Amino acid sequence: MGLMESAQLLGNFGEFVGAIAVVVTLGYLAVQIRQSRLVAQTTAIQGFFDSFGSVVEVELPFIQVMRKGYTLRWGELSKDEQVQLHMYWSNYLAKMHMGYRLHVRGVLDHPTYIGFEDFLLSALKTPGIRAWWAEHAPVFPPDFRERLDARLNDPDDRRPLMTEIHTMWSVD
Numbered sequence: 001m002g003l004m005e006s007a008q009l010l011g012n013f014g015e016f017v018g019a020i021a022v023v024v025t026l027g028y029l030a031v032q033i034r035q036s037r038l039v040a041q042t043t044a045i046q047g048f049f050d051s052f053g054s055v056v057e058v059e060l061p062f063i064q065v066m067r068k069g070y071t072l073r074w075g076e077l078s079k080d081e082q083v084q085l086h087m088y089w090s091n092y093l094a095k096m097h098m099g100y101r102l103h104v105r106g107v108l109d110h111p112t113y114i115g116f117e118d119f120l121l122s123a124l125k126t127p128g129i130r131a132w133w134a135e136h137a138p139v140f141p142p143d144f145r146e147r148l149d150a151r152l153n154d155p156d157d158r159r160p161l162m163t164e165i166h167t168m169w170s171v172d
Helices: 003-054 060-071 079-104 110-124 127-139 142-152
Strands: none
Touching (some): 079 142
C-alpha cells in the first residue's frame, strides 16, 4: 500500500470517527436538553403549588368575611369586606391562571389541574363569589375566563357549592 492510499485510508477513518463523535455529541445534547426541560417543568409545578401557601395564611376576622362571601350576596357585604374578598380572590385566581397555563402547555397533568379547578368552581358557584367573578372576570385572559364560565354555566354540572362540601364555610 502506497503513501497516498494510506493517507486516503486514514482520512476516511478520521471522517468516520468524526461522524461518530457528532452523533454521540448530538445524543448527549438531546439528553441534556430533555433533563433541563424536566427540571424547568418540575420547578414550574413546584412554584404553582408553593404559591398557594400565601393563600391559606389567614386570620379569624378574614375567615368570618370569607364565610359571608360564600353565603351572602355580594351587595350584602360591606365595602371593607368586598375589598378583602377581592384581594383574596384576585390573588387566588392569578395562581389558578398560572396553573391553567402550565396545564395548557402540558406541564401540569390533567387530573391534578382539574382537581384544583373543581375546587375553585365549587367556590365560584356560591352567591357572593359568583357575583365577584361576574364583575372581575374580564381582568383575566379570554381563554381562561371562557373555560371557567363554560364550566360554571354547564347545565349538566352538578358540582355542589363550597358551603355544601365544607359546611364549616357556612355562616352560623
